[in-house]
Amino acid sequence: MAKQQAAVVGTGQTHHAAKRLDVSMAGLCREAVDRAMADAGVDWPDIDAVVVGKAPDLFEGVMMPELFLADALGANGKPLLRVHTAGSVGGTTANVAASLVQAGVHRRVLAVAFEKQSESNAMWALSVPIPFTMPVHAGAGGYFAPHVRSYIRRAGAPEHIGAMVAVKDRRNGARNPHAHLRQPDITLESVRASKMLWDPIRYDETCPSSDGACAIVLSDEPTSGAAAWIHATALRTEPTTFAGRDQVNPQAGRDAAAALWKQAGITNPLAQVDVAEIYVPFSWFEPMWLENLGFTDEGQGWKLTEAGETEIGGRLPVNPSGGVLSSNPIGASGMLRFAEAARQVMGRAGDHQVDGARTALGHAYGGGSQFFAMWVVGSERAGVR
Amino acid sequence: MTKPLSAPLEVGFDYTRSLGPTLSRFMTALRQRRVTGVRGSDGRVHVPPAEYDPVTAEPLTEVVDVASTGVVRSWSWAAEPLEGQPLDRPFAWALVLLDGADTALLHAVDAGSPDRMRTGMRVRVRWADDRVGAITDIACFEPSDEPALEPLDDDGDPVTMITSPVRLHYRHTASAEESSFLRGLAEGRLLGQRCPACGKVYLPPRPACPTDGVPTAEEVELPDHGTVTTFCIVNVPFLGQRITPPYVAAYVLLDGADIAFLHLVLGCAADEVRMGMRVEAVWKPREEWGPTLQNIDHFRPTGEPDAPYDTYSQHL
Numbered sequence: 001m002a003k004q005q006a007a008v009v010g011t012g013q014t015h016h017a018a019k020r021l022d023v024s025m026a027g028l029c030r031e032a033v034d035r036a037m038a039d040a041g042v043d044w045p046d047i048d049a050v051v052v053g054k055a056p057d058l059f060e061g062v063m064m065p066e067l068f069l070a071d072a073l074g075a076n077g078k079p080l081l082r083v084h085t086a087g088s089v090g091g092t093t094a095n096v097a098a099s100l101v102q103a104g105v106h107r108r109v110l111a112v113a114f115e116k117q118s119e120s121n122a123m124w125a126l127s128v129p130i131p132f133t134m135p136v137h138a139g140a141g142g143y144f145a146p147h148v149r150s151y152i153r154r155a156g157a158p159e160h161i162g163a164m165v166a167v168k169d170r171r172n173g174a175r176n177p178h179a180h181l182r183q184p185d186i187t188l189e190s191v192r193a194s195k196m197l198w199d200p201i202r203y204d205e206t207c208p209s210s211d212g213a214c215a216i217v218l219s220d221e222p223t224s225g226a227a228a229w230i231h232a233t234a235l236r237t238e239p240t241t242f243a244g245r246d247q248v249n250p251q252a253g254r255d256a257a258a259a260l261w262k263q264a265g266i267t268n269p270l271a272q273v274d275v276a277e278i279y280v281p282f283s284w285f286e287p288m289w290l291e292n293l294g295f296t297d298e299g300q301g302w303k304l305t306e307a308g309e310t311e312i313g314g315r316l317p318v319n320p321s322g323g324v325l326s327s328n329p330i331g332a333s334g335m336l337r338f339a340e341a342a343r344q345v346m347g348r349a350g351d352h353q354v355d356g357a358r359t360a361l362g363h364a365y366g367g368g369s370q371f372f373a374m375w376v377v378g379s380e381r382a383g384v385r
Numbered sequence: 386m387t388k389p390l391s392a393p394l395e396v397g398f399d400y401t402r403s404l405g406p407t408l409s410r411f412m413t414a415l416r417q418r419r420v421t422g423v424r425g426s427d428g429r430v431h432v433p434p435a436e437y438d439p440v441t442a443e444p445l446t447e448v449v450d451v452a453s454t455g456v457v458r459s460w461s462w463a464a465e466p467l468e469g470q471p472l473d474r475p476f477a478w479a480l481v482l483l484d485g486a487d488t489a490l491l492h493a494v495d496a497g498s499p500d501r502m503r504t505g506m507r508v509r510v511r512w513a514d515d516r517v518g519a520i521t522d523i524a525c526f527e528p529s530d531e532p533a534l535e536p537l538d539d540d541g542d543p544v545t546m547i548t549s550p551v552r553l554h555y556r557h558t559a560s561a562e563e564s565s566f567l568r569g570l571a572e573g574r575l576l577g578q579r580c581p582a583c584g585k586v587y588l589p590p591r592p593a594c595p596t597d598g599v600p601t602a603e604e605v606e607l608p609d610h611g612t613v614t615t616f617c618i619v620n621v622p623f624l625g626q627r628i629t630p631p632y633v634a635a636y637v638l639l640d641g642a643d644i645a646f647l648h649l650v651l652g653c654a655a656d657e658v659r660m661g662m663r664v665e666a667v668w669k670p671r672e673e674w675g676p677t678l679q680n681i682d683h684f685r686p687t688g689e690p691d692a693p694y695d696t697y698s699q700h701l
Contacts, residue, residue, distance in 0.1 A: 006544075011417050013588050020403070021403045021545065021546065022403070023405050024402070024403060024404055024405030024436060025436060026405065026436050027405040027406075027436065030437070030444070037545070044441070044442050050410045058396070058398075060399065060400065061400035061549065061551050061576065066421075070437060071435055071436070071437040071439050071440075071442065072442070073437070074437075074442035076439050076440070094454060116403075118401070118403075119401045119402060119403070120398060120400055121398070121623075121624050123621075123623040123624065124396075124398065124623065124625045127623065127625055127626070128394070129394070129625065129627065130394065131391075131392035131393070131394055131557045131677075132390065132559060132563070132676060132677045132678065132681060133678060134646075134647060134648050134649065134678045134681075135626075135627040135628060135679075136619075136628065136634040136648060136649055137634075137647070138617075138619040138626070138630075138634060139619060139623060141617075141621065142619055142634055145617030145638055146615040146616050146617045146634070146635070147615065147701070148613050148617075149616065149617065149660065150614075150615045150660075150701035153615075153660055153694075154698070154701065178647055195620065196618070196620055197620055197653075198617045198620065199616070199617055199618035199622065200617070203618070207402045213497065232615065239595045240643070241595070241644065242594075242595035242596050243580075243583070243585035243586075243587065243595075243596070243643035243644045244585070244596075244699055244700070245642065246618060246701070247701060248701055249668075289453075304410050304635040306481075307523070338401070338675075341554075347409075354458055369468065370624060
């Protein structure tokens with residue numbers, strides 16, 4: 001555990017939507033930043049450094065956000081870092097910001113992540129025609145769908161699990177005023193009747209494309225009363241492909257989770273974690289990551305979902321905010337998971353608050369399931385239970 | 386070792402940019418042959434306008450009109466203009482301080498020759514004939530002591546969005562190992578390489594085994610048949626797609642290989658493709674072959690019994 005403890009003292013996010021044409025990228029970031037600063041009760045002179053993350057450059061055609069956004073992020077005269085780890089970048093950005101406080105380098109750090117998907121086309125950006133190769137790639141869904149099929153086969157999971165996750169997350173999203181998709185009336189039947197996009201992944205089991213941003217203020221001491229103390233952080237990486245790679249249950253994710261639980265002093269995650277915000281862009285990734293994170297044994301994750309235990313009120317509510325399935329500003333999606341975990345233990349999660357949440361997980365993954373970022377936050381300082 | 390293969394890779398996209406209130410006013414004014422800035426907290430007038438104050442980071446909202454004439458503060462001669470630049474003949478990139486502004490605007494000066502350029506020279510905006518509400522409404526600057534054309538009011542809608550095209554021209558070069566694989570394909574052969582440490586056979590071969598980090602020098606020729614490990618059926622059309630959906634994108638594990646690659650499976654209904662299905666390559670006519678995996682048009686079922694799950698489960 002770090003000698004200097006760090007806490008989330010404020011979070012902010014935009015209203016997420018398919019197109020936020022009313023704001024520039026700078027304005028989008030500021031909507032989140034201003035809310036985070038207000039939530040933390042701090043102002044610009046209180047911020048010592050800024051860390052920014054965004055999705056891969058082709059996604060929105062911005063290669064140097066640190067240069068483009070320095071004024072908007074109040075970074076002039078301060079250290080400004082930019083973080084890259086594909087879809088997990090929001091989580092990694094939060095972890096980098098936390099490390100600056102934990103290391104005693106800075107007292108208060110602003111972390112920001114954003115995405116304006118409407119200004120580009122992510123499927124196009126993920127399917128660049130590399131010479132000499134077979135052009136069968138079809139965006140993120142095309143990449144992940146075969147591995148979802150492998151999971152279903154390996155775990156012997158019934159076909160309706162993916163639809164169950166979609167129903168849960170979209171209904172949760174309906175409780176979240178920031179969510180892009182708010183579908184209180186979605187049903188198992190309507191999901192299963194939706195178009196098969198990348199068989200076995202259906203339209204309603206797929207995340208939307210969103211414009212949005214998220215910001216977090218990290219501090220060595222509380223600034224506004226409530227704080228989400230960081231009990232553990234972990235980052236792990238592995239290559240996209242190698243012979244014998246486990247694409248369903250990647251080693252990097254298992255290693256990150258093991259390190260995370262150990263650092264947090266958690267020996268039984270399912271019993272000791274009150275709520276989890278897990279990066280689930282395609283519904284089947286809920287059971288896949290439940291296993292990868294060690295909440296269940298391998299092949300058992302879907303049983304937790306099927307039993308309703310991942311709903312609000314269940315043993316482990318997963319994505320009470322509605323998750324990536326309800327809002328997906330890719331560059332910000334990971335930070336949203338981290339921020340939502342913090343909001344839960346700060347008691348500031350509004351209509352999607354999990355009663356009595358004291359320990360929460362924020363999780364993100366990116367690339368071809370090769371970058372993993374996670375943190376555990378608690379309502380008390382680490383070491384206090 | 387023979388020369389690595391390379392080929393052009395073109396990446397282009399017309400990105401859009403929603404402007405937000407501050408830049409929207411700037412772009413709308415350009416359409417009317419006006420240049421506007423914004424006043425900062427320290428009294429300076431920023432042109433182009435800053436959306437947020439460089440000192441306080443607060444939003445800036447006080448719009449200030451500045452002149453379409455100004456002074457060159459510094460410049461650099463562009464002898465060979467590139468695609469997408471303001472002029473297609475040699476010009477100067479210049480930092481122009483417009484009269485009434487406190488920060489300089491970067492733009493082109495159409496001076497004809499570097500001999501006509503000097504720091505401190507007076508310039509004016511040459512307005513584009515067709516203005517749309519973009520920085521290109523300033524076609525360029527030109528050396529002059531005279532005023533620029535007068536503003537021209539219009540009753541058009543405010544400009545809220547610009548298009549910002551990006552065109553990247555790469556030369557993609559394959560590794561030496563991938564090049565020998567591709568040259569093998571041009572002869573209808575599938576050439577992988579074995580890692581001397583772990584013994585795994587990679588197809589395509591890699592400059593180094595991802596697990597052991599050592600070169601995979603031993604060449605292994607593989608047959609053109611194998612097993613579908615897993616797959617998806619792509620039903621989604623998207624920009625830039627080169628195969629018409631629906632199609633089956635499958636990981637094919639060639640017999641003797643230790644890693645599967647993505648290819649297309651045809652020759653049966655999409656919903657008949659299965660994990661474990663045995664497949665074989667269907668090559669394009671020999672005269673169409675080149676150094677590419679596309680020499681294999683697709684894979685089709687062989688009709689053999691499916692491979693047992695245990696034979697490919699470690700490749701998922």
